[in-house]
Amino acid sequence: MNNKTSRAAAAPNLLNPETLGIRLRTARKQLGWTLAQVAARSNVSITTISRAERGQLALGYENVAALAQALQLDMGTLFSHAYEQPPAGQGPVITRSGEGVAYRGLSFTYEFLATAAKGKPINPVLGTIHARQVNGPEDFARHAGVEFVYVISGKVQVHFETGEVAALDKGDSLYFDSRIGHAYISVGKSLAKVIGVITAESEQILLARQGQDLPGH
Template sequence: MDELKHLGPRLRAMRKARGWTLEGLARRAGVSVSTVSRLESGKRQASLELLLPLTRQLGIRIDDLVRPEVPDPRVRRPTVQRGGMIITPLAPVGSPVHTFKISYPPVSTVPELQVHDGFEWLYVLTGRLRLLLGDQDLILTPGEAAEFDTRTPHAIFASGSRSAEVLSIFNGEGARIHTRTAEDE
């Protein structure tokens, strides 16, 4: 198990973060200094019998010492096109935060206002974005942000003759409505 190879260095880091010596931790946990030293250096195999008193004294869980490696953080999801929008996912599937870069094309007719469960936050990267929200007709330019409850009637599209690129963050309901593809339906 690869997780176990990091147990010793994590144990050492936790001990040092508290400013404790090998002797101090060993005394508190009721184990020998040699045992703590060998655990930290990887020269002794860890057992529950050894780890329980050490983790209790350090105020941590055993899971804190054997947590799995950090997975590759890169997001590799395909860009999709829907209704002229280009939608690039910026978070992995199953992420608690649904984040996308969306390119809104210019439109010839104003789209109908939508109402649905959800919440949205957006930030304009390039272009001019028109946000119809309830009785408001807003133009957002690069560097401007907006957040709103999607139960308010709304429509979002590029203003003018150029596309507008936006970073959008949705809760789960908002993401399903705004970013679904033909395969999802």
């Protein structure tokens, strides 16, 4: 088997909840913050943070993004293979087939791409949607920025807390404000696969929303 075939057949590197929990706890302790302080900054409950730090809970993207932002972590660094800071001024970052970092969330399996790139204004992911229905308000994710999704295979419904539902087939795409509660479900015979691009708000916009003074102002 040649190297190209071997790479294509490889499974993504799995980041388990225990490893993610250790990284979150390490970041919190480096900042000298309590669970309550992180909860206040992230709007994630103390119980959820505590269970996540102990590897007892698989977080959805909404909570991961909120905690990363509160703990001043770059998403690429958080989901990198070795949790290392990449060198400044790095060139193009290639993620070979099967070499992304996979994480099983509540309703998705995510494969994070370009994790070696630090400070990305976007977070590209491959996703497999496991959810088959929206059970209630708790299923809606909300996070800063905007979101773009393209359906690679299967059929998808994106439900919004406004009551709107976007039905997507293979080849369809959707762009929306991800601060609006949203939930993905697979509606075809097989689980849908998508590629998503998720942005984060800039520090200036985030501070403005929180009513804080902008740096230099």
